Amino acid sequence: MNDHAAGAGVRVRFAPSPTGYLHIGGVRTALFNWLLARRHGGAFVLRVDDTDAQRNLDDALEPILEGFRWLGLDWDEGPGVGGARGPYFQSQRLAIYQRAVETLLERGSAYRDYARPEEIQAERAEAEAARRPYHASRRWAARTAEERARFEAEGRTSVVRLAMPREGSCRFVDAVKGEVEVEWASEADHVVQRADGSCLYHLASVVDDVEMGITHVVRAEEHLSNTPRQIWIWRGLGVEPPVLAHLPVVAEPGSKVKLSKRKLDKYLKNPQFAGLYERGRTIAAKLGREAAADTFNPVIVDFYRISGFLPDALLNYLMLLGWSLDSETEILSGEERIAHFSLDGVNKSPASFDPDKLLSFQERYMQALSIDERFALCLPFVEQAGWVTTPATPSLRAKVLAIVAAAGDRIKVAGDVLDYEEFFVPDDSLEYDEKAFEKRIRKPNGATELLRAIRDALASAPEFTPPSLEVSFQSFVAARGLALGAIVHAVRVAVTGKAVGFGLFDILSILGREATLARIDRALALASAG
RNA sequence: GCCCUCGUCGUCUAGCCAGGUCUAGGACACUGCCCUUUCAAGGCAGCGACACGGGUUCGAAUCCCGUCGAGGGUACCA
Numbered sequence: 001m002n003d004h005a006a007g008a009g010v011r012v013r014f015a016p017s018p019t020g021y022l023h024i025g026g027v028r029t030a031l032f033n034w035l036l037a038r039r040h041g042g043a044f045v046l047r048v049d050d051t052d053a054q055r056n057l058d059d060a061l062e063p064i065l066e067g068f069r070w071l072g073l074d075w076d077e078g079p080g081v082g083g084a085r086g087p088y089f090q091s092q093r094l095a096i097y098q099r100a101v102e103t104l105l106e107r108g109s110a111y112r113d114y115a116r117p118e119e120i121q122a123e124r125a126e127a128e129a130a131r132r133p134y135h136a137s138r139r140w141a142a143r144t145a146e147e148r149a150r151f152e153a154e155g156r157t158s159v160v161r162l163a164m165p166r167e168g169s170c171r172f173v174d175a176v177k178g179e180v181e182v183e184w185a186s187e188a189d190h191v192v193q194r195a196d197g198s199c200l201y202h203l204a205s206v207v208d209d210v211e212m213g214i215t216h217v218v219r220a221e222e223h224l225s226n227t228p229r230q231i232w233i234w235r236g237l238g239v240e241p242p243v244l245a246h247l248p249v250v251a252e253p254g255s256k257v258k259l260s261k262r263k264l265d266k267y268l269k270n271p272q273f274a275g276l277y278e279r280g281r282t283i284a285a286k287l288g289r290e291a292a293a294d295t296f297n298p299v300i301v302d303f304y305r306i307s308g309f310l311p312d313a314l315l316n317y318l319m320l321l322g323w324s325l326d327s328e329t330e331i332l333s334g335e336e337r338i339a340h341f342s343l344d345g346v347n348k349s350p351a352s353f354d355p356d357k358l359l360s361f362q363e364r365y366m367q368a369l370s371i372d373e374r375f376a377l378c379l380p381f382v383e384q385a386g387w388v389t390t391p392a393t394p395s396l397r398a399k400v401l402a403i404v405a406a407a408g409d410r411i412k413v414a415g416d417v418l419d420y421e422e423f424f425v426p427d428d429s430l431e432y433d434e435k436a437f438e439k440r441i442r443k444p445n446g447a448t449e450l451l452r453a454i455r456d457a458l459a460s461a462p463e464f465t466p467p468s469l470e471v472s473f474q475s476f477v478a479a480r481g482l483a484l485g486a487i488v489h490a491v492r493v494a495v496t497g498k499a500v501g502f503g504l505f506d507i508l509s510i511l512g513r514e515a516t517l518a519r520i521d522r523a524l525a526l527a528s529a530g
Numbered sequence: 531g532c533c534c535u536c537g538u539c540g541u542c543u544a545g546c547c548a549g550g551u552c553u554a555g556g557a558c559a560c561u562g563c564c565c566u567u568u569c570a571a572g573g574c575a576g577c578g579a580c581a582c583g584g585g586u587u588c589g590a591a592u593c594c595c596g597u598c599g600a601g602g603g604u605a606c607c608a
Binding site: 015017049051117120128131132133134159161174177180181182183186187188190191192193194195196198200201202205220221222223224225226227228246248249251253254255256257258272317320321322324326327328329330347348349350351352353354356357358359360361363367407408409410412436440473483484485486487488489491492493498499500501502503504505 | 531532533534535536537540541542543544545555556557558559566567568569570571572600601602603604605606607608
């Protein structure tokens with residue numbers, strides 16, 4: 001399948017339904033579509049699948065569009081931007097579907113079925129009992145006006161069903177799966193229009209694709225089995241189907257089952273997934289966001305935006321979930337992703353979502369940023385957490401910058417900057433990690449005496465810069481025949497309350513002499529208090 | 531049940547179409563060591579896979595058949 005030859009006429013689409021959240025698997029599908037459009041200079045169409053009559057369409061759609069904007073997946077036609085093939089809301093296209101239904105009926109590709117639900121149910125049960133596939137008996141099919149009148153006189157209403165062939169087979173070439181062949185006889189006469197006149201997904205989707213001139217339908221594999229009936233609709237409408245590409249699903253961690261936002265509890269049993277989830281929850285909590293469990297989790301794109309992930313990292317990771325360029329390329333810039341993408345490279349089997357691997361992409365992208373860039377990403381988090389004024393004053397900005405610089409690789413997602421709350425709390429309300437305090441200050445013999453001694457040394461230390469502090473510490477330990485480790489840990493716990501963190505000299509330099517001394521004093525007081 | 535699809539390290543994958551260069555390569559994770567003021571990061575090393583069974587062939591991860599396993603579909607859902 002050489003889609004490179006398809007040229008500039010490529011038109012692809014993604015049809016989100018306004019549910020209020022953007023699913024990670026959906027993003028992967030959208031990404032592949034977008035990439036294909038950009039690769040060929042074609043158009044990426046966003047079409048809103050709102051046939052279910054949403055009450056607050058805006059509320060349900062906006063988070064999804066926001067997700068697309070954040071990721072940089074811009075659409076050429078669709079909500080907000082319009083386009084020549086609109087409207088782009090299915091709820092506004094009902095008349096178009098109606099015309100298509102009539103065409104199908106006229107051509108004999110579909111028929112009116114006056115069967116009552118209980119009659120269908122009985123037939124289906126009978127077929128199942130006999131272990132036969134069921135596909136509508138057409139006993140209540142009406143092709144002529146007389147038949148319709150007769151059924152209607154009985155008080156029956158009708159739906160429109162596809163008049164599927166009962167012989168031969170449907171063959172098509174899928175750009176990912178290759179040749180697929182399905183016996184027509186295994187296809188049921190699917191309903192395309194309900195008794196109330198509303199149309200079903202298969203019909204609406206095909207009609208929209210036809211009307212919007214879609215050239216490549218790139219969608220999840222769950223639609224592969226639905227393809228024959230859609231091909232029947234395409235042909236019934238007098239057009240040949242576009243290029244079809246069915247992407248393997250994005251699966252649960254360590255499994256092949258499609259990732260679903262409803263199975264959070266199950267995913268949390270996966271340690272890696274739980275770790276990612278906790279990281280995000282911690283950040284969201286500090287930002288004061290009431291993160292409801294069903295909308296704030298790693299299956300939903302908002303999770304990453306709110307936690308401070310880099311869109312490029314997410315995109316890069318997602319692109320490699322089911323696609324690869326060669327045996328070793330992992331990092332691809334935005335331009336490279338567009339330049340290299342091809343349906344040829346798409347895998348056939350499901351790919352499970354790996355939180356750790358995603359995190360590793362995030363780390364690599366974060367490491368590639370300059371300190372200033374990281375600072376720009378982190379500052380809004382500190383502001384939103386209310387730790388500094390908004391906007392931050394120059395001195396507070398300098399402090400955040402110093403923290404970001406000192407933290408280095410430890411800040412993996414921008415929200416991780418919120419791990420360093422100790423730099424923003426008053427000296428007298430710093431909280432101590434009990435275990436660390438016990439281990440480093442209370443328990444070791446002579447620890448408090450040493451701490452007192454270094455406190456005095458620091459009181460008269462020349463200046464509070466990392467290099468100078470290092471000199472002070474080195475001479476302090478050298479004079480006592482100790483290793484640096486003998487004092488560093490106690491001081492760290494005393495001034496930050498924690499056992500871990502970045503370099504001690506950076507910590508002290510950011511805190512400054514006054515806070516350092518105050519905190520050591522407080523720790524000493526606490527230690528002697530028992 | 532029936533239909534469709536898929537099956538290489540725990541995970542993402544390269545290799546398969548055009549069989550030998552594959553004692554199967556890379557990445558994440560994991561383990562160990564080094565570095566080191568803790569934690570990260572980094573460096574080095576290690577662990578680890580062709581689902582199974584037949585066949586074709588001098589030779590099969592690669593081609594053919596079967597089995598098993600997995601996923602999806604089977605709605606007046608999308």
